[in-house]
Amino acid sequence: MNRTNDVNTKQALLLAAVRVFAKKGFRAATVREICQLAEANVAAVNYHFGSKDSLYAAVLDHTFDLEKTEALRERFAVADDAPVEDRLAAYIRTHIHEIYADEGWSGVASDHWAIFLMEMATPSPHLDSLVQDHIQSYAGDLRALVSEFLGVPPTHRMVMDAAMSIWSQMFDPLLMMPITDRFRPPRPRVQENLEAFADHVITFTLGG
Amino acid sequence: MNRTNDVNTKQALLLAAVRVFAKKGFRAATVREICQLAEANVAAVNYHFGSKDSLYAAVLDHTFDLEKTEALRERFAVADDAPVEDRLAAYIRTHIHEIYADEGWSGVASDHWAIFLMEMATPSPHLDSLVQDHIQSYAGDLRALVSEFLGVPPTHRMVMDAAMSIWSQMFDPLLMMPITDRFRPPRPRVQENLEAFADHVITFTLGG
DNA sequence: CCTTGTTTTAAACAAATGTTATAGCGGATT
DNA sequence: AATCCGCTATAACATTTGTTTAAAACAAGG
Numbered sequence: 001m002n003r004t005n006d007v008n009t010k011q012a013l014l015l016a017a018v019r020v021f022a023k024k025g026f027r028a029a030t031v032r033e034i035c036q037l038a039e040a041n042v043a044a045v046n047y048h049f050g051s052k053d054s055l056y057a058a059v060l061d062h063t064f065d066l067e068k069t070e071a072l073r074e075r076f077a078v079a080d081d082a083p084v085e086d087r088l089a090a091y092i093r094t095h096i097h098e099i100y101a102d103e104g105w106s107g108v109a110s111d112h113w114a115i116f117l118m119e120m121a122t123p124s125p126h127l128d129s130l131v132q133d134h135i136q137s138y139a140g141d142l143r144a145l146v147s148e149f150l151g152v153p154p155t156h157r158m159v160m161d162a163a164m165s166i167w168s169q170m171f172d173p174l175l176m177m178p179i180t181d182r183f184r185p186p187r188p189r190v191q192e193n194l195e196a197f198a199d200h201v202i203t204f205t206l207g208g
Numbered sequence: 209m210n211r212t213n214d215v216n217t218k219q220a221l222l223l224a225a226v227r228v229f230a231k232k233g234f235r236a237a238t239v240r241e242i243c244q245l246a247e248a249n250v251a252a253v254n255y256h257f258g259s260k261d262s263l264y265a266a267v268l269d270h271t272f273d274l275e276k277t278e279a280l281r282e283r284f285a286v287a288d289d290a291p292v293e294d295r296l297a298a299y300i301r302t303h304i305h306e307i308y309a310d311e312g313w314s315g316v317a318s319d320h321w322a323i324f325l326m327e328m329a330t331p332s333p334h335l336d337s338l339v340q341d342h343i344q345s346y347a348g349d350l351r352a353l354v355s356e357f358l359g360v361p362p363t364h365r366m367v368m369d370a371a372m373s374i375w376s377q378m379f380d381p382l383l384m385m386p387i388t389d390r391f392r393p394p395r396p397r398v399q400e401n402l403e404a405f406a407d408h409v410i411t412f413t414l415g416g
Numbered sequence: 417c418c419t420t421g422t423t424t425t426a427a428a429c430a431a432a433t434g435t436t437a438t439a440g441c442g443g444a445t446t
Numbered sequence: 447a448a449t450c451c452g453c454t455a456t457a458a459c460a461t462t463t464g465t466t467t468a469a470a471a472c473a474a475g476g
Contacts, residue, residue: 009423025330027235030463041425046465048423114329121322121329122233123386131390139391160395161408164388168380169373175383176376178331182339183347187368200369207415217453238433249455254435256453 010048012038017059022111025118026056057126060119063112064134084149089202091145096170096198100191113174139163162205169201218256220246225267230319233326234264265334268327271320272342292357293414299353300413301406304378308399321382347371370413377409 016038020029031045031052038044049055076093078086099113119127142163147154150162173180173190180187190197224246228237239253239260246252257263284298284305307321327335350371355362358370381388381398388395398405 118329120383120386121326127386128390131387135387168384172376175328178328178335179339179343182336
């Protein structure tokens, strides 16, 4: 079996799909465009993934794979016995970089999070399993930190609200980017001041 | 000329379009479904609006028409010479109700803001004029309030950031609803505690 | 070198969909 | 009553698009 070619075209399809889906959304993205970007045949998607929908499911799986944050998590790592404030700050910094750091090809925010945003606007049937398998564990980590910080159990209502508030704050520039980019006079983008934004979220959070 | 029928089917098409676009997005929405909901013919869209795209443009115009907030603005009105905190609170309360108050047909947030969210996820060409004509004036009102509250000129960087932060906070439950709705155990929706959420945003804002 | 299993390719298909052409209908005007 | 005009209805068209089919290319094993 042609193993090398196998994983190559399949991988190429996946990466191309991430880009095209992020740019156009599921419905507007065509498998022809994806295949063209991946330099593969039109039938490649159906051969390797079965259908356009399954390819999208694979993209979602790949998108919310936790291993991609490992590098960033190391970069902002603090000791496990550091004060809660510091660990909370590290958490925020890590994810802000994860969301807004360019991965090299596009001028806007990371493709993965563009897809995430589209799932929030028009959820697909895959979102159910996505929340259960990936996102809820994300939220669990944050809840633990907030719980420790506030000194109340993780199931407390206040912890849930605060965690969601922190989580939301990190997405706000991503959400509003289409508007802020069209403001005149133009405003600087978040990406150019990532540290400042992180500090802003952190101080705002610890104060509230 | 058949005036009554004229405006009726045109209006019915517009309202149906709002609902269908809000539910499925521009691309996935079909003019056949819109016409069916409006109890009109398939050709009605092209006759009255020229094209599906122009219909969508009309929907956007209708969506961000400011007159719809008039009723709410009166409901939460405070005197013009009231303290800035009160006017800011009124502003926040008004828009939170505007965003999350059901208009009677759907279980989720208002259709107009669902469309807004989709525009943030995958902006259409119409967004440019939309920001200039409607949204920027929205933002201007808020900036004036924040400027007065902080005691710095409206062009100051801090005012911009704070205004955007307030604006974003109001949208956060809308943005995260697809996730929170899928959490288990289920969490109560924002709509059921609108006042509490408004108070939360207000206190959080005035503190920061 | 032939066979076998896997991948790629080109062509075609079937369904969906925005749009249009054309005829029909109803009320208003003359 | 005849005509005109705006609106509606039916059918069809052209294009796009996901998917399939069948053949060819290819790599590996015997």
